[in-house]
Amino acid sequence: MSGRYVAAIDQGTASSRCFVFDERARIVSVAQQEHRQHFPRPGWVEHDPQEIWTNVQSVVEAALERVEVSAREVCALGIANQRETTVLWDRRSGAPVHNAITWQDVRTDRICREIARGYGEDRVRERTGLPVSTYFSGPKIRWLLDHIPGVRERAEAGEVLFGTIDSWLVWNLCRRHVTDVTNASRTLLMNLHTLDWDPELLAAMDVPAAMLPEIRASSEAYGEAAGPLAGVPVASALGDQHAALVGQTCFSPGEAKCTFGTGSFLLFNTGARPVASGHGLLTTLGYRLGTEAPAYALEGSIAITGALVQWFRDNLGLIGSAPEIETLARSVQDSGGCYFVPAFSGLFAPHWRSDARGVITGLTSYITKGHLARAVLEATAWQTRDVLEAVNSDDGHRLAELRVDGGMTANHLLMQFLADVLDVPVTRPIVAETVSLGAAYAAGLAVGFWPDLDSLKHNWRKAAEWLPNMDPRERERGHRKWKKAVARAVDWLDDDD
């Protein structure tokens, strides 16, 4: 192995970034470029795969140039990517047959309902750990096969290939048609137990096996890159949330991270066996390092966290910027008994009530905008507690600390309240870019740049820690009220809505 650096691509929903890390996991360089969002119809969201590939090449180039690092000094390239977004391309020409259909796109709503009714939601969940939902790739593939003339025939002949963004990038970098277990676990097509494509699911979704990539570990050399990183092994691929789990070095069962952004994603490492959730969490892959046994995870996603702060700013106009909510919230001592359930489009994990809508409860003449600001922030913490409680009843491991990242971790009031209601310490690492760091770690491990997981754990540095400091009675009373508020949010929609 040669080279003093590892490069990582973070291909996200809004932009592509490239980071260069040194051996101590310090960011040496970074470059970023946004790509266009296409909205051909309401609810449809597409990306141009060629634009993404072009941007990825230019951010890699820019990141290397900025610190005058040559490809020879880079010992591996890792990839973390927006999950579930689906690309179909021509094997011979490499040209996409259509724009990528992104994870947010809901055009497969009808296909999903058919699969749920026909094949059965429970059978899908048993095999994949997932509910049938428009997020996942399988139904998107099916839509493209059904709607783009000639594509089904060519896919059956192996002339048109499918991939999530990791596959698309690896294909362009080194002409290998592979994906990693974490990305494959978000397709509704991979069997969680065999870690291979499930023939029964392929049949149910009517997707030909010939178009699917080979499923590989998250950390292994898939091939050598061409382009600005010519000769550098492409050595990792992970869905972004899974990469963050690795970047936060949550390698032991019972360790968990939560990313607090627009929405929030909690991933809880459950070890070598998949744990079926009785509480509506997703069972997914944490990561798989080389030939080692895979690590499974439970995932709870919360649709509206930072988005509620944005709503408070844009729709109520009570603050000028997201961070100002903390200033406003600190103008009062507590939420004054006010609770805000942001079920704007229903309640997700662990409630799964699509008939719910948002409510603000406990209003009295005493409530000011400061109390509302508190209730907005506290909603994120209570929702996290709901997810963690579901995890606790699905899995025997107990959480000792929650590792956090994402934009909302800048909010001290929120992080302290989170520690208070979860009753565990909340810690923030010094490298906030946990997604790209995770991709770099997995790639570096594959080529021996880092010897083992312990050396990575050693790199993890605590930048801040919030310790629980709330009277248990107060915590339980608050939680009881929150549950009452949730109960008031459900059963709102009627048949004729």
Next chain:
Amino acid sequence: MPGRIQSIERAAAILRLLSGRARRLGVAELAGELELPKGTVHGILRTLQVVGYVEQDQESGKYQLGPALLHMGSSYLDGNELRKRALNWADSLATQSGESVRIGTLHENQVLIVHHVFRPDNTRQALEVGALMPAHATALGKALLARHSYVAAELAGRGRLVAYTPETVTDVYRLRQELEEVSRRGWASEVGELVPGRASIAAPVEDGRRLTVGAIGITGSIDRLCDDGRLHIELVEYVTGAARAVSRELGAIPW
């Protein structure tokens, strides 16, 4: 170009003079500096006093910058906003220096800690966000005082400064000299002046209007920050580099 309004230009000149020094000025001194009749200067000062841009000291009858102006200059940027914008730079400063990082703003003559990154060694440390620190005994405070002379003047006006250790600068004249030095070189330091055995280095953060909105700095043991009684120059460079980076983030012109 439309005609310039002479009285506004003169008012601006008066404000500039009052902000440029760590002391109050009388009508006669201002008139002398500006080469204007005392009556003219007095009229302008009276108007500025009404809008709160200057205030008159009861005892000496001299003038200083007023609270309205201070508010516009120093606290327009929300501390939580500053933290959010500075987050990544504060993290990399902690990584580079191996020391804890704090960002502070002036709050009624004291330094309010708006951000704190632990020393990256995974030892148990307590978050100090929200704490108030004495301005004259911290590097953050000195970096801020050097840019807010009216606050420094107010501190000085209180007579003796509190001593936290034998090293604390309690002499107003010495502090003023040090602030001039800080102002000249662009960074501040404190060695054992707040807590024995500890030192800190800080530099001011500016926004797009070149107003000082806060300061960022590191704190650590004197053994690590100093060599033979002198601060490590590369640590100083990390701090000034981080201050520049945050300033750029806030729209300040790179310098």
